[in-house]
Amino acid sequence: MSKISRRKFLAGSMAGGAAVMMSPAKKALASGSFDGFPDGMGVLVDLTRCVGCRTCEAACNKEQKLPDPALPFDDYSVFDELHLGQKRRTTDKAYTVVNRYETESSTAPVYRKIQCNHCNEPTCLTSCFVNAYTKTPEGAVIYNPKVCVGCRNCMIACPFHIPAYSYDSVLNPVIKKCVFCYDTRLKNGKPPACVESCPQQVMTFGKRKELLKIAHERIRKNPDKYVDQIYGEKEVGGTGWFYISNVPFEEAGFDQDLPKEPIINNVKGFLAIVPMVLTIWPALFTGFHLLSTKGKSHSHGDENGHDGQEGQ
Amino acid sequence: MAINGKQLITWMGAILLSCFLAVSCYAMDYPDEVEIDSLANLYEGVVFDHAMHVEATEDCSDCHHHTTGTQVANEYCAKCHDGAQEMDIVSCQECHSANPLSPENLHIPRDDYNYHLDKPNLKAAYHLNCMGCHQQVGGPTGCEDCHAKTDDGERFYYSGKYAPEEPAHKSGH
Numbered sequence: 001m002s003k004i005s006r007r008k009f010l011a012g013s014m015a016g017g018a019a020v021m022m023s024p025a026k027k028a029l030a031s032g033s034f035d036g037f038p039d040g041m042g043v044l045v046d047l048t049r050c051v052g053c054r055t056c057e058a059a060c061n062k063e064q065k066l067p068d069p070a071l072p073f074d075d076y077s078v079f080d081e082l083h084l085g086q087k088r089r090t091t092d093k094a095y096t097v098v099n100r101y102e103t104e105s106s107t108a109p110v111y112r113k114i115q116c117n118h119c120n121e122p123t124c125l126t127s128c129f130v131n132a133y134t135k136t137p138e139g140a141v142i143y144n145p146k147v148c149v150g151c152r153n154c155m156i157a158c159p160f161h162i163p164a165y166s167y168d169s170v171l172n173p174v175i176k177k178c179v180f181c182y183d184t185r186l187k188n189g190k191p192p193a194c195v196e197s198c199p200q201q202v203m204t205f206g207k208r209k210e211l212l213k214i215a216h217e218r219i220r221k222n223p224d225k226y227v228d229q230i231y232g233e234k235e236v237g238g239t240g241w242f243y244i245s246n247v248p249f250e251e252a253g254f255d256q257d258l259p260k261e262p263i264i265n266n267v268k269g270f271l272a273i274v275p276m277v278l279t280i281w282p283a284l285f286t287g288f289h290l291l292s293t294k295g296k297s298h299s300h301g302d303e304n305g306h307d308g309q310e311g312q
Numbered sequence: 313m314a315i316n317g318k319q320l321i322t323w324m325g326a327i328l329l330s331c332f333l334a335v336s337c338y339a340m341d342y343p344d345e346v347e348i349d350s351l352a353n354l355y356e357g358v359v360f361d362h363a364m365h366v367e368a369t370e371d372c373s374d375c376h377h378h379t380t381g382t383q384v385a386n387e388y389c390a391k392c393h394d395g396a397q398e399m400d401i402v403s404c405q406e407c408h409s410a411n412p413l414s415p416e417n418l419h420i421p422r423d424d425y426n427y428h429l430d431k432p433n434l435k436a437a438y439h440l441n442c443m444g445c446h447q448q449v450g451g452p453t454g455c456e457d458c459h460a461k462t463d464d465g466e467r468f469y470y471s472g473k474y475a476p477e478e479p480a481h482k483s484g485h
Contacts, residue, residue, distance in 0.1 A: 049436075049440065051443060051453065053455055055354075055469075058468050058469050058470070059468075062468065068470060068476055069470055069476060070476060071476065072469055072470045072471035072474075072475050072476065073468075073469040073470055073471070074455070074461075074469045074471045075471075108447070190414070198436070199435055199436065199439045200436055200439050200440055200443065201432045201433055201435070201436030201439075201440070204430075214429060214430050217429075217430060218430065221388055
């Protein structure tokens with residue numbers, strides 16, 4: 001009886017080990033070194049060029065067939081709007097907005113366009129338990145509204161506060177956000193509508209890795225013009241859209257306290273252990289128990305109990 | 313004979329270019345006005361007062377980089393373009409492609425000159441050149457200071473006769 005138990009114990013351990021090797025733990029470990037798809041596209045946003053004309057907002061509205069705006073897109077009073085003390089944010093009706101910042105470091109106002117930054121390792125994707133989000137090889141973070149259950153975890157998870165919720169929709173409220181114009185443009189190799197519309201080429205579209213070189217070159221050639229940082233090169237593990245600026249980024253409303261590695265790294269070690277605990281521990285401790293109670297089982301008279309545990 | 317042929321081509325090129333923003337300060341008379349309208353869509357084209365800008369600027373290279381035979385100001389450009397050699401091409405759109413990001417153009421192998429990699433598209437070349445200076449010298453910087461919106465433009469921006477109705481009513485809620 002005890003020999004059979006030991007054999008079962010070894011077999012169980014092997015199976016558990018194999019399961020750990022093959023399943024989510026491997027995926028989690030592999031993602032640790034993921035720094036974007038090799039040909040993933042991105043956009044370099046140069047804040048020094050933006051004049052706050054809001055053409056990108058109008059282009060986004062048209063391309064994504066969003067509802068009519070409350071104010072015309074050439075109405076610049078929106079820069080004075082404050083919502084609960086905050087500047088404008090992306091909504092389910094505006095996937096990108098431009099805000100104006102009066103800064104200490106620059107006499108001229110600085111304009112900052114916000115939209116989804118299309119992270120290399122998106123936290124929205126990680127937080128979504130119905131797997132509605134996808135990071136495509138082209139670099140876009142897209143989502144499937146058909147499976148969205150409206151839990152809004154991604155809204156809490158996003159370090160840039162980008163996903164918005166269609167609270168107006170009574171029957172089928174879903175998450176809405178910038179999708180890099182994936183369906184209509186990016187997957188055909190075209191730049192997103194906002195990039196194409198910009199009169200100042202604030203945004204430069206290209207392969208993320210090449211754009212990083214261009215960004216470094218601009219800073220290197222104009223050290224007096226730019227601060228020596230590319231916001232999004234390292235933040236939260238790197239973002240597809242990244243910024244260069246003539247003022248320190250915190251003055252233009254950027255969160256400088258974000259970690260320089262993917263947010264999933266905070267929990268990855270723990271998550272990798274979960275399948276191991278679930279598969280190896282039952283077999284392992286059952287084996288220990290059987291070994292430690294070897295030869296005593298008859299006197300205890302509870303074989304049935306052991307068999308039941310081994311069956312797991 | 314060969315010289316004559318070359319001259320002919322040069323003159324034909326010059327005539328062609330003068331339709332656009334083709335100006336050489338020294339070699340030939342520059343146009344007093346240039347109509348910049350190849351990209352007109354949401355806005356009308358711009359009738360550019362070239363004569364006034366020639367007066368206002370110190371040097372042709374302020375706008376035309378190294379193409380007009382004057383010494384280029386930018387130190388990085390001057391590394392190669394130090395000879396201040398006058399070129400046949402002086403219009404913006406001869407070098408700045410209107411749509412460098414089109415799928416077709418993205419697949420054209422670009423020259424490997426490090427300093428040409430970050431070349432803005434035509435629309436940005438105009439605006440960055442104009443706005444960069446206007447902001448410094450106090451020239452006009454509003455969109456409609458230089459070109460009026462077209463009907464398509466008003467529809468695009470939801471402005472003019474396409475403006476949203478009763479925005480005050482909406483914000484009142």
